Amino acid sequence: MKRLAGWKSWLLTLAAALLPLDVPASPTGEQPAGVIASGTPSATPYYVRDSGVTGPTVVITGGVHGNEPAGAYAADQIRHWPITRGKLIIVPRANVVALKADKRNIPGEPVEVANLNRNFPKASEKESPRGALALALWEFVQRQKPAWCVDLHEGSDFNAMTGKSVGSSVIAFPTPDDKAVALAIQTAVNANITNQNHRFTLRGPPVDGSLARAAGEHLGAHAMILETTSKSQALSVRARQHRIMVHVLLNHLGMIDGSVTPELMTSRVPPITPVPRLAVYDDGGTGGVGAARIVEQVGRQPGTVVVRVCGDDIRAGALGQFNVIAVPGGSGSKEAATIGEDGRDRIRKFVENGGGYIGICAGAYLATSGFSWGLRILDAKTVSPKWDRGHAMVKLELTDQGRRILGNIQGTFDCKYANGPILCPAHVESLPDYEPLAFFRTEVAEHNAPPGIMVNSPAIVAGRCGKGRVVVSSPHPEQTKGLEEFIPRAVAWVTDRASIAEKTNAR
């Protein structure tokens, strides 16, 4: 989330700041309609999707608390949903300074006004909002005359298990209408949660001084706070829960049609050129900083779309919005278990139909053909069942094709290694042979792993599966200083940008 709150949001804020304030609503939700708190460090864009058809106005806010990125992440996805009735107004990053700092409170503000979600007019008082940001947000929300205000948050722990956090709860006003919608939201979001302790609770009313409470008390709006839980859940899982909940409300209000599903995370506008639209799997089985590094490194390339996805997203068909998926390190078998058999079938079909696959370490194991849980999109298996070879910096050397795809590095160079697969051909008839892009030139063989099999074996390989391209890396270039371009270049190759550029140049 720091990445999203970093250069991307800075670019968006810059783009928004350059627009005049009376820019009409963008029908695609691509461009901000304006900026709140313009000219201040808290300046933040808002998006308007106006159906042009009479109906309710719904205001959705995310990122009011800066250490709760899921609401901001989900709101930034929901702004792409086409609206068929009424008007949807979205403020994805209400508290940009706190989001950038990854802090609940606004950095640098006196303690009594630091918690933005206590600064809105209290229920019993006719006072003004406290602090400049609350004032700017409150004036903005007031002007919209919203029928509904929905504020997306996340707690630190599951409310069903502890009274100490409101994580995973729907917090609504105790009016019959609000309660009925809250119950429908709770039922929908709980439908796929098998762990009883992780199920959403119903609570209310929203805490005094919160944006939702103030909107309910003083603007006569229906209002609720939707809370997911950051503990032990990937960002993609939490964002999905927010999308499911907002989807129920917009459906209830007749504002979306059947073409909008909770899986919709990106613009439907087809890209003019085949720029990468990358789904990064960050759910069960992943570990460490791999997913974050991929998001950061590929997200730097102008025009790319990079979105984190979970197992439920994949099983629900979310890959249709992307042209490449990346699976980072962790445990291949655990990743396979979370993605599930149906999800693995979907990834295989995605690649067969022309999608790209990038696998690093565990994601490389996952691509292979030697395990019952493997994707079988690469004609490779592991040389030895012994995977626990150890962690070390090892030497790699690129092949000629490796230099074409990954960058022109001559001679050997260092790369971080952490129990990645040692690959050899699996001789699967339906798959063409893989092509090495880099070889290991040194090896690690700890914990009684067989020595001698790693040195001079392929470290990074490219393959084809149906119409799709696959690149897997046993070591971790995404976590090695100086190799930050490897994964963006691999992504470009599997999305075929390079060959399209070559064709264009040849004309």
Ligand SMILES: [Zn+2]
């Ligand atoms: Zn919060």
